[in-house]
Structure formats: structure tokens, C-alpha cells
Amino acid sequence: MIYLKQNVEDYNNDFRAMIQAFLPNEKIVITEEGTRLTFEAECREQTVTLRLWEHGNRIDEETVSCDYRDKRHAKNPIKAAAYHLLSRYCKKTLPWGGMTGVRPTKFATARLEEGWDADAIIHEYETVYLTTKQKAQLCYQVAKREQELLEPFHFTEEYCLYVGIPFCLSRCLYCSFTAYPIERYRDRIGEYLLALFHEMEFVAQACRQKRLVAIYMGGGTPTSLSTSQLADVIDTVYRLFDTRYVREFTVEAGRPDSLSREMFEMLRAKPVTRISINPQTMNDETLAFIGRHHTSQMITDAFHMARDCGLDNINMDMIVGLPKEDISHVRHTLEEIQKLGPDSLTVHSLAIKRAAELNMRMQQYQESMRGSTNEMLTLADSFASEMGMQPYYLYRQKNITGNLENVGYARPGKECLYNVLIMEEKMDIIAVGAGTATKLTFPEYHRIERVENVKNVEEYMLRVDEMIARKCAGFRWADERNTMQQ
Ligand code: SF4
Numbered sequence: 001m002i003y004l005k006q007n008v009e010d011y012n013n014d015f016r017a018m019i020q021a022f023l024p025n026e027k028i029v030i031t032e033e034g035t036r037l038t039f040e041a042e043c044r045e046q047t048v049t050l051r052l053w054e055h056g057n058r059i060d061e062e063t064v065s066c067d068y069r070d071k072r073h074a075k076n077p078i079k080a081a082a083y084h085l086l087s088r089y090c091k092k093t094l095p096w097g098g099m100t101g102v103r104p105t106k107f108a109t110a111r112l113e114e115g116w117d118a119d120a121i122i123h124e125y126e127t128v129y130l131t132t133k134q135k136a137q138l139c140y141q142v143a144k145r146e147q148e149l150l151e152p153f154h155f156t157e158e159y160c161l162y163v164g165i166p167f168c169l170s171r172c173l174y175c176s177f178t179a180y181p182i183e184r185y186r187d188r189i190g191e192y193l194l195a196l197f198h199e200m201e202f203v204a205q206a207c208r209q210k211r212l213v214a215i216y217m218g219g220g221t222p223t224s225l226s227t228s229q230l231a232d233v234i235d236t237v238y239r240l241f242d243t244r245y246v247r248e249f250t251v252e253a254g255r256p257d258s259l260s261r262e263m264f265e266m267l268r269a270k271p272v273t274r275i276s277i278n279p280q281t282m283n284d285e286t287l288a289f290i291g292r293h294h295t296s297q298m299i300t301d302a303f304h305m306a307r308d309c310g311l312d313n314i315n316m317d318m319i320v321g322l323p324k325e326d327i328s329h330v331r332h333t334l335e336e337i338q339k340l341g342p343d344s345l346t347v348h349s350l351a352i353k354r355a356a357e358l359n360m361r362m363q364q365y366q367e368s369m370r371g372s373t374n375e376m377l378t379l380a381d382s383f384a385s386e387m388g389m390q391p392y393y394l395y396r397q398k399n400i401t402g403n404l405e406n407v408g409y410a411r412p413g414k415e416c417l418y419n420v421l422i423m424e425e426k427m428d429i430i431a432v433g434a435g436t437a438t439k440l441t442f443p444e445y446h447r448i449e450r451v452e453n454v455k456n457v458e459e460y461m462l463r464v465d466e467m468i469a470r471k472c473a474g475f476r477w478a479d480e481r482n483t484m485q486q
Pocket of ligand 1: 167169170171175219254255
């Protein structure tokens with residue numbers, strides 16, 4: 001346990017994130033009792049002093065000359081000081097240096113908009129945020145590609161639709177999504193779809209002044225529905241919404257145990273433009289351990305079948321940092337993926353969220369962690385490059401292994417625009433279904449308003465009108481805000 005002692009709370013989140021990044025297994029507490037280490041932050045008008053105490057003895061300190069109330073100027077030096085202090089204590093450096101946020105590319109994006117060149121942007125990442133050159137270059141590359149991809153959009157006049165199908169075949173150990181066992185709900189899927197269509201109907205009407213540009217169907221695993229049920233969902237989207245401006249329609253076909261030729265033929269016949277078949281790993285032992293009831297051969301077969309059926313934009317997701325896996329397992333996964341030749345590859349660093357079963361088995365998991373996750377990410381980066389892919393979106397999550405990142409790579413023209421749009425937070429994402437969250441954006445105010453649906457499927461079916469009322473209130477609030485701005 002670490003005692004976080006501070007005279008003001010202005011940098012509370014930053015200190016917590018930094019401590020967690022260096023000491024991920026330590027709990028941060030706000031009383032000294034029973035703690036071994038104290039991280040003290042004393043913020044004054046002219047100086048900020050950070051100290052580390054162990055068993056009551058001061059062991060190190062860093063002082064920054066700044067006015068802590070001037071967050072705009074003080075934040076980065078204070079975070080850098082916390083980084084140096086913890087880096088000396090833990091005798092290690094972090095690839096992302098003092099960066100703790102979920103969107104590390106946002107600084108590169110802002111600098112590109114100001115006309116900075118690559119060298120200046122990379123230099124800023126290395127010197128101000130203390131990242132490695134490799135991460136700085138990655139941010140620059142992603143920001144540059146995002147800028148090109150977002151160029152054709154008119155953010156305030158357009159929106160994306162997210163359709164949540166919260167069912168899956170079995171629960172993965174690391175899963176924190178809204179994913180209920182399909183077998184338990186087989187008899188009630190029709191009821192769920194009716195509620196979903198009812199909510200869609202409202203959204204289609206409420207958003208008719210804007211252009212729908214991207215549709216994403218996720219969950220759960222949408223293909224855990226029967227082929228005819230999923231076809232019905234797709235047809236209903238096309239019946240209710242004006243889809244003339246849709247540039248992309250992704251369906252998560254994540255689990256091979258949910259896929260069949262019939263399903264692929266249906267997806268091919270509909271206006272679906274992109275699917276995702278997600279191995280996570282191509283090592284059978286790991287697949288069994290993480291609770292995925294399928295083999296790597298089933299992934300290979302599903303992929304070939306999808307290609308045979310004419311699906312020409314297939315993503316594959318993989319995770320690095322999985323229990324019991326070292327770099328040789330990751331290399332094997334990448335070699336197998338390379339043989340298949342997907343159009344895009346999304347590489348996740350394992351994030352263990354509170355809701356995941358893996359979190360409960362953390363102790364066991366720690367013992368099976370092998371090797372450097374950052375090396376695994378670097379390996380994935382080089383395989384992606386060999387497959388002709390470029391990184392185009394990047395984000396980090398809380399509780400991500402090694403404080404690292406998730407990166408989307410794609411062959412030119414095969415990127416998922418929805419992923420970029422949701423990451424950039426410049427366009428409204430309207431989400432329907434249990435466990436989904438609508439994001440209304442106010443770029444002028446640098447603000448996002450979330451309107452959440454209940455997670456529980458039964459609650460959702462019962463309270464769908466309340467979900468609609470929540471959205472209605474959110475839309476009204478957004479309209480008033482936009483009118484005020486004009
Ligand atoms: S396949 Fe995805 S949604 Fe289904 S349980 Fe695994 S992580 Fe969760």
C-alpha cells in the first residue's frame with residue numbers, strides 16, 4: 001500500500017496514474033496506517049515539492065519552481081518530476097514517460113494543426129512528456145494518418161451509429177464488456193431485438209437532420225445471434241435510417257465459434273463493408289486458459305471461409321501480455337496472422353478491468369506473466385509493417401499491462417473510420433442497445449457528454465422507453481448548447 005499525501009487535490013489523478021504506472025500492484029490509500037511507502041506532494045504558490053518516504057524516512061525528493069494553480073504551465077513539469085522521482089525509486093523507465101492519458105496522440109494532432117513538422121513534434125514528446133523516440137514516432141505517424149482520414153468529414157453535420165448486441169458464446173477471462181451467455185437468452189433474443197428496434201426508431205427520427213456516416217455493430221459478439229436474427233438487425237438499420245452517406249459498416253464477427261459459411265454469405269450480401277475475426281492469440285493452450293471455446297484452427301478456417309465468400313476487409317484483433325505467454329507465443333500468433341493476410345490488425349495490451357474474472361485471479365496471473373509487453377508490441381509493429389500496414393489509431397486504457405497502448409494498423413484504405421472518429425471525439429456517436437454509451441461532442445467547449453444505457457439485458461428490455469427519454473434529454477441539452485453558441 002502507498003500513502004498518497006497531498007496538501008491540495010489539483011494533481012490527484014496525475015499522481016495516482018503515475019504511481020499506478022510504476023507500481024501497478026500497490027494500492028493507493030489516503031491514510032498512513034499500515035503503509036510502507038509515502039508519496040508526498042506539497043504544492044505552494046512558487047514551488048511544488050514531491051517527496052518519497054519509506055518507513056518514515058525521507059528517501060528522495062524533486063522540486064519544481066512553478067505556481068501549481070497555473071495548471072496549463074505547471075502540469076507537465078510536475079508530472080515530469082513525479083516521473084523522475086518514481087523512476088529512480090523503481091529503477092526503471094517507462095516507454096510512455098510521464099504520459100498518463102488515454103489519447104497520447106492528441107498533442108501531435110494539435111501540433112500538426114499548428115503547422116509543426118515531424119522532428120519538432122517528436123522532440124516535444126521526448127523532452128516534455130519523456131517518452132521514448134519509438135512512442136513519439138508512433139504518435140506522430142498515427143496523428144498524421146488520422147488527419148488524412150478525417151479530412152473529408154464534417155463533424156457537426158454527421159454522426160456514427162453504434163449497435164450493441166450484448167451476447168457472447170462464453171465469457172473470456174479478461175472480458176469486461178456487456179456480454180451475456182447467448183444460450184441463457186436464446187428464447188428472449190426476439191424480445192431484445194424488439195426493444196433495440198424501438199430505440200433505433202427513435203434515434204433515426206431524432207437524428208434525421210444529420211448524415212449517418214459510419215455504423216459499428218459490436219457487443220458482445222453480434223454473430224452469436226442466428227444468421228436470420230443478425231440479418232434482421234442489419235435490414236432494420238437500413239429500413240429506419242437514411243444510409244445514403246454511410247461510408248463504412250463494421251460487424252464484429254469476433255469469435256470463430258459463432259461463424260459459418262451461411263453467416264458470411266449473409267454478411268456479404270448485405271451492405272457490410274468490414275468485419276473483424278479476432279483470434280487474440282493463435283496458441284491453443286492460451287485460448288483454453290482464457291475461456292475461449294475454440295481452437296486456432298477454427299480461426300484459420302473461419303478466415304478462409306470469409307475470404308471465399310468475398311469479404312474483402314477483414315480485421316484481426318490480438319492481445320499481448322496474455323497469461324502464460326512470452327514473446328515466442330506472440331511471434332507464433334503474428335506468424336499465423338501474417339499467413340492469413342488480414343487487411344488490418346488491432347494489437348491490444350491486456351487491460352484487466354475490475355469487472356473481469358481475470359482481476360479476481362490477479363495473483364495467479366502475476367505469476368504467469370512472462371517477458372516485456374513493450375517488446376511484444378514492438379514485434380507486432382514490425383509484423384504489421386511487413387504486412388504493408390500503417391498505424392492509424394492509438395489509445396490507452398486504465399489498468400493496461402505495463403501502462404502501454406492499443407494500436408490499430410491497416411493497409412491503406414482499409415482503416416476503420418469509426419475507430420478514428422470515436423477516438424478523436426469530434427463527432428457524435430449515438431449508441432443503441434444494452435450496455436452502450438452515446439457520446440455527444442462539443443468540440444468548441446472541449447467537452448463530451450455521455451448518455452448511458454443500462455447494462456443489464458432484462459432491465460434494458462423493461463426500461464427501453466427510459467433509455468429513449470435519457471437520449472431525448474441529452475439531444476435537447478445539446479441543441480440548446482449549440483443554439484447558445486450560435
Ligand atoms: S469474445 Fe469479446 S465480448 Fe465475448 S466474452 Fe470474449 S471478450 Fe467478451
